[in-house]
Amino acid sequence: MEIAALKARIEALLSLAKAEGKDSVAVGNELLQGALTIMGSVYGTDSLQVSSLRNLAEELSSARTKESGSLHFRMGLLSSAVVGALENLKADLEAGLVGSLQKRIASEVLTDFIQLARAVLNEPGDGAKNVAAVLTASLFEDTIRRMGATFAGVIGRDDLQNVIDALKKIGILQSPQLGIAQSYLSFRNHALHAEWDKIDRASVNSALAFVEQLLIKHF
DSSP: OOOOHHHHHHHHHHHHOOSSSOOOHHHHHHHHHHHHHHHHHHHOSSHHHHHHHHHHHHTSSSSOOOHSSSSSHHHHHHHHHHHHHHHHHHHHHHHHHHHHHHHHHHHHHHHHHHHHHHHHHHHSSSSHHHHHHHHHHHHHHHHHHHHHHSSSSSSSSSHHHHHHHHHHTSSOOOHHHHHHHHHHHHHHHHHHHTTTGOOOHHHHHHHHHHHHHHHHOOO
């Protein structure tokens, strides 16, 4: 989910929390599910933020807690906690912390795939080379698209050449990386169209190294 969409969704949920005349149970459940979805996409589904909110929801619905107040009272407490979590996430967004977090997570994930591609490429045979080529082509495309979204605001499935052009215009991709990125468009097309005779191990290794350079420099 992009930053602008995250902010819009947070504002919608905060407005729902302030709405009068609505059933507190229904509002509480909607706020909880909405917050968990947003926070999961930003911090990760296993993050401390998500786990804490989920644990609180489970605690307020437990038999022991039911003795301390009515369902509407407990849902009111949950809604207050959710609003606090959303306000905190909103502050993180405004401070630019989430963007940094997302870039770090993206770097970690892509780095893991680079290691996988290298491991596959070390296996003998054309089959391993071809699998590594597909992984590398996907890594190249995903990295360029992430750069386009992060630095140039290019969101969606624009032609990859257009994304590279957008990164060129704002100076993110410059010579010699610009020319190299453009040259790997052909490699990406060959790999994704299973044109194996046009791909050798050296080109896969070279493309992997280029993607790694992009990650080190920009993420």
